[in-house]
Structure formats: C-alpha cells, structure tokens
Amino acid sequence: MTVANRDILLKNISKETDFPLSFEEWEQKAVENMLPGGYGYASSGAGNEETAKRNVEAFSKWAIVPRMLNDVSSVDMSISIFGRRYRSPFFLAPVGMQGLAHEDGEKATAKAAQSMEVPLIVSTVSTYSLEEIAAAAPGGPKWFQLYFSGCNPALSYSMVERAEKAGYEAIVITVDTVMVGWRETDMRNQFSPLSQGYGTGNYIHDPVFMDSLPNHDQDTIIAGILENVQHPTLTWKEVAEVKKRTRLPVLLKGILHPEDAEMALECGVDGIIVSNHGGRQLDGVIASIDTLPAIAEKVKGNIPILLDSGVRRGIDAVKALGLGATGVLIGRPFLYGLAAAGQPGVEKVIERFIQETEVSLALSGIADLTQMSKLKMVRE
Numbered sequence: 001m002t003v004a005n006r007d008i009l010l011k012n013i014s015k016e017t018d019f020p021l022s023f024e025e026w027e028q029k030a031v032e033n034m035l036p037g038g039y040g041y042a043s044s045g046a047g048n049e050e051t052a053k054r055n056v057e058a059f060s061k062w063a064i065v066p067r068m069l070n071d072v073s074s075v076d077m078s079i080s081i082f083g084r085r086y087r088s089p090f091f092l093a094p095v096g097m098q099g100l101a102h103e104d105g106e107k108a109t110a111k112a113a114q115s116m117e118v119p120l121i122v123s124t125v126s127t128y129s130l131e132e133i134a135a136a137a138p139g140g141p142k143w144f145q146l147y148f149s150g151c152n153p154a155l156s157y158s159m160v161e162r163a164e165k166a167g168y169e170a171i172v173i174t175v176d177t178v179m180v181g182w183r184e185t186d187m188r189n190q191f192s193p194l195s196q197g198y199g200t201g202n203y204i205h206d207p208v209f210m211d212s213l214p215n216h217d218q219d220t221i222i223a224g225i226l227e228n229v230q231h232p233t234l235t236w237k238e239v240a241e242v243k244k245r246t247r248l249p250v251l252l253k254g255i256l257h258p259e260d261a262e263m264a265l266e267c268g269v270d271g272i273i274v275s276n277h278g279g280r281q282l283d284g285v286i287a288s289i290d291t292l293p294a295i296a297e298k299v300k301g302n303i304p305i306l307l308d309s310g311v312r313r314g315i316d317a318v319k320a321l322g323l324g325a326t327g328v329l330i331g332r333p334f335l336y337g338l339a340a341a342g343q344p345g346v347e348k349v350i351e352r353f354i355q356e357t358e359v360s361l362a363l364s365g366i367a368d369l370t371q372m373s374k375l376k377m378v379r380e
C-alpha cells in the first residue's frame with residue numbers, strides 16, 4: 001500500500017509535530033515570523049474582502065459524489081502539460097516580493113519546488129532576479145509570470161527573452177492587474193510592498209528598465225516598477241505580440257468569464273489560469289471554482305486550464321480537477337510555509353497537499369487523473 005496516510009496510522013507523524021498541518025496553523029506561524037505590514041499585505045484581500053472569503057467558502061459548497069470498487073492501491077496523480085509530465089497537479093503561484101516572508105525569498109521557494117518536483121511560477125516583481133532564482137534551483141521546472149509593462153514594451157520583451165535564456169518553460173501573462181486593487185489593509189498600514197522588497201533584493205534587474213529611469217534613487221526605481229506593473233491599456237493586441245515573440249507556451253492568468261476563455265482560444269494562447277488573484281484585485285467577483293465549469297465547457301479540452309484562489313488543502317484540488325482543471329496553483333499556503341520555516345516549510349506544505357490529495361483521490365475511487373470525469377460534482 002502506497003497511500004500517504006499509512007505513516008500517520010503507524011504514528012510516524014509524531015516525528016514531525018514541529019510542522020503545522022492546516023492552512024490556519026501555517027498562517028499562525030507566518031503571523032509570528034513576518035512584520036505586520038508584510039503579513040497584512042500578503043493575507044488581505046481587496047475592498048471588503050468579499051471575494052477573498054468567497055474563494056474559500058465556495059470550495060466548501062462543492063461536494064464530490066465519489067465512486068467505489070475501483071482498484072486504488074496505487075494512485076497516479078501525474079499530469080502532462082506542454083509536453084512535460086509532472087508528478088502532481090500542483091504549481092506554486094507567482095507571488096511577488098517573497099523577501100517579505102523570508103530573507104532567502106524566491107531562492108528558498110525555488111529549491112523547495114525543485115526538490116518536490118513542482119513547477120514554480122516566478123513573478124515579475126520578485127525579490128531576487130529571475131536569473132538568481134533560476135540559478136538557485138537549476139533543475140527545477142519553472143515558468144515566468146509577466147506583468148506587461150504599461151509604458152515600456154521593450155522592457156517586457158527583454159524580460160521574456162531573459163526568461164527564455166534562463167531556462168523558464170512558459171510565460172504567464174497576468175491580465176487582472178491593469179491597476180493594483182483597492183487594498184485598505186495596506187493603506188491603513190501605510191505599506192508598500194515595493195519599498196520593502198527593494199531593500200532586500202534586486203528585482204527587475206534589467207538594463208532596459210534601469211536605462212528608462214531619469215535617476216536611480218530608490219523612490220524613482222519604485223515608482224518606475226509600479227508604472228511598469230500597471231497597464232490600463234492592455235488588450236489582446238499585446239498578448240498576440242508576446243505570442244509572436246516567444247517560442248514558449250503563453251498562458252493568461254486572471255480569466256474569469258467564459259467568453260474571455262473563448263477569446264483566449266481564438267487568440268492562440270496555450271493555456272489559461274482561472275483566477276481572481278486570491279481576492280486581491282477586483283472585490284465582489286465570482287470565486288474561481290464557481291466559474292470553472294462554464295469555462296471548461298467553452299474550452300472543451302483544447303488547452304489546459306489551471307486554477308487558483310482559495311485552494312487550502314488537497315480536497316480543494318480534487319474538486320478543481322473534478323470540475324475540469326488540469327492543475328491548481330497555491331499562493332498564500334506556500335508563502336506561509338516560507339515564512340514559517342524557509343525551504344523546508346515550503347517543502348512540507350507541498351508534501352501535505354500531495355499526500356492529502358492522494359488519500360482523497362483514493363477515497364473518491366480515482367486511480368489516475370484520466371478517471372476524474374467518473375465523479376459527479378454537486379454545488380450546494
């Protein structure tokens with residue numbers, strides 16, 4: 001029997017009581033280890049935090065109708081995407097400024113992703129440069145998340161080129177951040193992640209970016225980064241242009257409307273990430289998991305659909321897979337693991353997700369992910 005909770009039944013779990021189990025327990029460790037402004041930035045949602053709450057509630061409203069009497073003695077939860085096979089359906093979401101959680105920031109996360117064989121999506125606004133992160137874990141699968149520059153397209157293209165050169169295997173264009181959301185927690189704390197992040201690293205270490213600035217004092221660099229991240233004029237035109245300029249697969253992150261998913265197909269993108277940015281952008285929007293079925297119906301298996309926002313444990317991933325996702329991204333869960341214990345913390349968070357998913361698939365009567373359509377999914 002290979003199923004993960006064997007160790008628990010054999011009481012081997014007592015060896016690792018130092019590590020939290022649930023999301024809430026990891027979050028408590030993060031509260032203890034992060035500065036209040038940084039924790040507030042990471043944990044909060046936009047506006048009244050309706051969507052941030054809805055993301056989690058919506059998962060609990062979906063129920064699985066499981067299958068019995070299928071041999072689940074070995075559960076294979078590997079997925080295949082863009083010609084590569086991964087051992088699990090989990091990805092680490094692009095999370096900027098990880099230096100806020102741990103001094104090794106994305107370098108520690110990259111090492112954990114490599115050792116757990118989980119693809120890492122590196123943010124444009126990382127504490128460390130995309131090359132430093134790649135060098136920290138040269139064998140690990142990694143994708144690059146692009147905030148397409150609002151004022152400097154040459155910067156975006158140069159970042160795509162650098163990512164290709166550094167071994168990144170896909171480009172994820174985030175489309176829900178044409179401007180940063182209305183974040184009252186940060187206003188109250190007078191907190192800007194950009195000024196904090198800058199002190200600990202050298203993200204956007206790009207000659208094109210640096211040349212575009214009138215001078216190199218910290219305020220000018222930070223204002224320049226923000227101007228580059230926000231892009232109110234972003235349209236399908238820029239997406240098509242990025243597609244033209246890279247040989248890597250291009251995904252769009254932040255799709256919620258089924259018709260946008262259809263337009264993504266028409267535009268020739270290679271994948272979509274159904275996401276509301278963890279409730280950090282437009283408050284009041286639908287939970288990702290609730291819009292997934294309609295999107296899956298439009299996409300009809302033509303391109304992979306990934307999902308994030310509110311995935312807190314393995315069973316949430318099973319629900320997303322049951323509703324048509326190829327894989328899921330986790331954001332805050334791994335960030336809190338990083339804050340709690342650095343690289344080993346991220347590894348343990350990933351391990352918990354993988355093991356709970358394995359047990360949950362077995363109990364659902366699923367031996368491998370091609371069998372997911374045998375489940376019935378019901379919304380309360």
Ligand SMILES: Cc1cc2nc3c(=O)[nH]c(=O)nc-3n(C[C@H](O)[C@H](O)[C@H](O)COP(=O)(O)O)c2cc1C
Pocket residue numbers: 041042043055093094095096123124125145174253275276277278279280308309310311329330331332333
């Ligand atoms: C602190 C923080 C920073 C983030 N930075 C980025 C970013 O730079 N680029 C991006 O596309 N998404 C960013 N996101 C959104 C995540 O990629 C992801 O969509 C979200 O965290 C998923 O929700 P979850 O935290 O509920 O798992 C960030 C999220 C957090 C919590």
Ligand SMILES: O=C(O)C(=O)c1ccccc1
Pocket residue numbers: 096125177180193194229277280
């Ligand atoms: O905090 C975020 O979610 C995010 O994506 C971001 C990135 C750069 C600046 C501000 C916010």
